[in-house]
Amino acid sequence: MKYILLMSGTKAGVEGYHAWPKQDIEAHMAVLHRINQDLTDSGEFVATQGLAEPKEAKVVRGEKNGLPVTDGIFPESKEFLLGYWIVEVPNAERAYAIAGRISAASVNMPIEVRQFATHEAKSR
Amino acid sequence: MTKKWDATSEHLLRELAPQVLGAVARRFRDFSSAEDAVQEAMIAAFTQWPQEGIPENPRGWLIQVACRRMTDRMRSEIARRERETAVSAETENFVPLPEIEADMDPDDTLILLFMCCHPALTPSSAIALTLRAVGGLTTAEIANAFLVPEATMAQRISRAKQTIKASGTPFRLPSPHERTERLPAVLHVLYLIFSEGYTSSIGSHLQRFDLAREAIRLTRNTKSLLPNNAEVAGLLALMLLTDARRAARTGPAEELIPLDKQDRTLWDRVEISEGIELLTAALSKAAVGLYQLQAAIAAVHDEAERAEDTDWPQILALYELLKQVSPSPMVTLNHAIAAAMVHGPAKGLALLRALDTDPRLADHYRLAAVRAHLLEKTGDYEAAIKHYQVAAARTTSIPERNYLMTQAARLAGN
Amino acid sequence: MKYILMMNTMKAGHGVPSWPKKDLQAHIAFMMGFNKELHERGELVSAEGLSFPDQAKLVHAGKDGRPVTDGVFPESKEFLAGFWIIDVDNPQRAYEIAAKASAAPGPGGVPLNMPIEVRQVMSGPPPDML
DSSP states (O other): OEEEEEEEEOHHHHHHHHTSOHHHHHHHHHHHHHHHHHHHHTTOEEEEEEBOOGGGOEEEEEEETTEEEEEOOOOTTOOEEEEEEEEEOSSHHHHHHHHHHHHHHTTTOOEEEEEBOBSSOOOO | OOBOOOTTHHHHHHHHHHHHHHHHHHHHTOHHHHHHHHHHHHHHHHHHHHHHOBOSSHHHHHHHHHHHHHHHHHHHHHHHTTOGGGOOGGGOSOOOHHHHHHHOOTTHHHHHHHHHTOTTSOHHHHHHHHHHHTTOOOHHHHHHHHTSOHHHHHHHHHHHHHHHHHHTOOSSOOOHHHHHHHHHHHHHHHHHHHHHHHHTTSOOSSOOOOHHHHHHHHHHHHHHHSTTOHHHHHHHHHHHHHHTTGGGSBOTTSOBOOGGGSOGGGSOHHHHHHHHHHHHHHHTTSSOOHHHHHHHHHHHHHHOSSGGGOOHHHHHHHHHHHHHHSOOHHHHHHHHHHHHHHHOHHHHHHHHHGGGGOTTTTTOHHHHHHHHHHHHHHTOHHHHHHHHHHHHHHOOBHHHHHHHHHHHHHHHTO | OEEEEEEEESSTTOOOOOOOHHHHHHHHHHHHHHHHHHHHTTOEEEEEEBOOGGGOEEEEEOTTSOEEOOOOOOTTOOEEEEEEEEEOSSHHHHHHHHHHHHTOBOGGGOBOOOOEEEEEBOSSOOTTOO
């Protein structure tokens, strides 16, 4: 079963992270990198991505006169997706365990766990 | 004199893979390293043969290349341990091919099947290893079939082999008693490969390896190695009878079409005949097993020219047998559908109530979907819509979700 | 340049839309056609859906290192419903694609104009982010 593990944060939270001492940021990256390697070794890794700064985020709501209607204003409290992991595991418990590990490596920030929908039909 | 690479060459190459692996594993007494070496030889063949043509002795070519990889690896392993002086005659580069080929055993493929479907392995590991070692697929092809990165799939296979090594399984055919015990695991893996392939054969823009066809090929090979085994024949029949409906399962917008609405002119009658023939022969042999029963049910469906011609009483009887041979919530569910077709939807709904307290199924989308279908038949549209929506919210399959939402919408429009 | 286009749903317990059948079919067909076109143009990296948010869990590590799964989502939380990852030459093309997805037809065939969040995806672990 494929699960996606989502790490989110507010703009303020991200700015706080940027203010960390450089070696703390690097140490954090190193732990996450290690987790990714372990997931590959265990045969569970499917994908991971980091997203660019929330301040670059835009929302698009349809088209007007053939052009996208975009704006970049969000409420202060909005949680932005910062990155995700996709893993393939035999059950939800294993997905939670991996999420727990990512959380522990990231000042215990909560990680959202969601099951992927498949493009396949279940067998009839 | 080389032969030109053509449309049938890939199939030929894959057929050779387990034979080559058997030979090399036996020679070097190291299944795990041999499997890596053969994989490398296969990739070399896939790269070179389309350009240079197929060698006169393709199997010999593969064996030679794999053996060279093995000896190279052993040399560097020995060098790594700084014992270069201990190079023995066994690591000589040249391996006499006739010697190896004389050693080959027609049972090698069967040995590999039992090895790869070892009970100590998880289903997904066994599937991956079987596809590579017995199927001759490359790691990239298997990764693509399961939509995971190649490195991940390589690791799954590597760990599977470590598990087998740790189990101390020797490279020989299990005893007749062991074979009887372990054959169900082999058949289960083949069935899972088919199932994965069949459910993912919904047209999508992703070009994925056809695992259903591969499962059929591997099961055919297994049947030729165990020609008197009724369950193997039953499994092959089940696959053919199911695969026969492939073209009718999806509509022009890639929507799912249920069995009773399929255009039966699109069913593959050749596969159906073969499936029925196999099944008839298998049923006459021995006590009826799980795959034969499932194949028999598929055969009854496939024999009906129109949905309304389906012999539901026979299907109901078969599900009653299946409930005894291999009870499961899914079997109970399917039995309820058959009972509804014979005795009316109220009877089916009554049978479903037993599943409401089964923790394995209570929250499952299929229970809600079947309930919705039966409620619709009783005319209780409001309840049916509700259950179609519940099922749509629960399923993790996008095509299923679309289908169920559409059913709810259809009823709401009435 | 890689972008992620995210479609959110407002609440946990979000139900299945109850639109008229032909509108539902039109919406599904639109989405398939949309993905197909992106694929044919070589712009589609992946298109994925998530299962409905009622099964979502918020996880953090407990004192003994084991995962704790009883985290509570804020009432106003937006849940990710699905996303596309596209590979395009410039941000304008990304917004254009997002606009098309956003304008997918809903009830009565009227464009939904769902908000689609557009973010650039980093090609490797970014030096100053995750």
